[in-house]
Amino acid sequence: MILNVNGRQETVDVDPDTPLLYVLRGELGLNGAKYGCGLGQCGACTVLVENRAVFSCVTPVVALEGKRIVTLESLGSPENPGPLQHAFIEEQAAQCGYCTAGMIMRAEGLLRRNNQPSDAEIRAAMQPNLCRCGTQVRILRAVRRAAAVVRTQAEAHG
């Protein structure tokens, strides 16, 4: 089966009921998305499908043919982090860091549809993702910071 991941066509040979998370990590070597609960309850595995944040651990690949999948890896690199990644570093919005990739992808989904979210909108959008270390306040700050950067970039590109 062919999956569109980060703009590339990837051919994978897996059972159709395999969760996307296993394919990303096990077949494609994309380890950004994390296995947390495996039940769609914590959000560590969050990626975008057609620009909407989804739990990749409960998303069977059979549902994904022809749909655009975006993972953390496409947002930037350690040398050149994207706006959200940069903002999470600036705000030091991690303790153990296990939830961070999912948090960033959840926020990416929000900023793609709304680059001037209110605090209430950020809180509502981030609600499905859990951080057990208690960095939520920093995460909210990071998302606000990234939103401002994304807005500035959008205005610069007119």
Add this chain to the structure above:
Amino acid sequence: MRYVVLAAAVLVFLGAGGLVWLGWYSAIAPIQPPARASFPPAAIAQGAELAALGTCMSCHTTPGGAPFAGGRAVQTPFGTIYTSNITPDPATGIGTWSEAAFRRAMRAGVGRSGRQLYPAFPYDHFTKISAADDADLYAYLMTRPPVRATAPPNDLSFPFDYRFLISAWKLLFLRTAPFHPEPAESMQWNRGAYLVQGLAHCGACHTPRNFLGAEESGDAFAGGDAEDWYAYALNKASPAPVAWTADGLYHYLRHGWQVQHGDALGPMREVTDDLAGAPDDDLHAIATYIAAGLGKHAPPGPQVATKAGPGEALYRGACAVCHGDSHGPPFAGIDLARSSALRAPTPTNLANIITDGIPATGETREPIMPGFGAVLTARQTRDLIAYLRTRFDAPHPRDGIEDAVKAARANTAQLEATR
């Protein structure tokens, strides 16, 4: 469409007659909003419990809005009605309503000014509430913080925007007899009957409605519509694969879930949230009365071996990890062999749950199920529903799936815009 025209014609014809018959209601003189000290504290406390049992809050509050300030949209086949502000604000709420005006609204569906009230306000049930309970409800509502808020104007199709037609509707459908206890039944059963038929107005959703929007009194609790959801039958036609017991129903009403039946969802979740403030004894009474009217069921049959369809891999990859777990609620999803949604005569709830999941909400501590509307196409959702119904031997016709999925996806898109 045809039935709307027919409904309109019948109402116009009877409206003219109804006006003569019933006459205008006169206004009841406005009062100064009463001081808190004018109500006994016990009445206010009792009224709080009654308001919880009547789930006043869920209709008279917008999501995230001030309690009882109204403005919530109620969709009906005749258009949208916005609920009224029932805080004691004198300008926009019921601050100038005397207790007599309040009781007339509850009993007869007429506002303080004499204006006819639409039966989206379930006075066809509230008419059974005792005068003492109305007094306590009044004490409670009149001591809430006043909120200045005007609901948007109703958006009803012609001719339902003419309130005089309501008098004709009442002539046809409103029966104002007080509650009559059944001497042969227990005190608890009678308390439940009083609450269910009156204040708790369960039939407003769980009883089907006729083409004029009135409950089919001969078909009580046969299952009905609740906004975008299907309210299950609470009579012998109950689709629950495991028979409800009074204890099970009590647990469900008290906690919003029950191990054999799963979670209260959609509008019923709002009901169980409101019922948090209701006394245990009354929830036991409601459960006793409802359970007495439910049929006994055979236990669900074994899962049938099904041939692989396009929905099977979706089920295995998306659903089985939680719903195939042996723990069950509240730790995992319900075994779908016990799901009422699967066995309901319409796939409405199933489509809603698959598409929107059970979203995390701000203030409540509830189970969460991810929605799959973002990853599944409409066709995949239909395939999944068809597969589930076959796998779990849910004996219902396959039609209606397409419409249910389409409606669920439209509603979710609307919800997401506000989330």
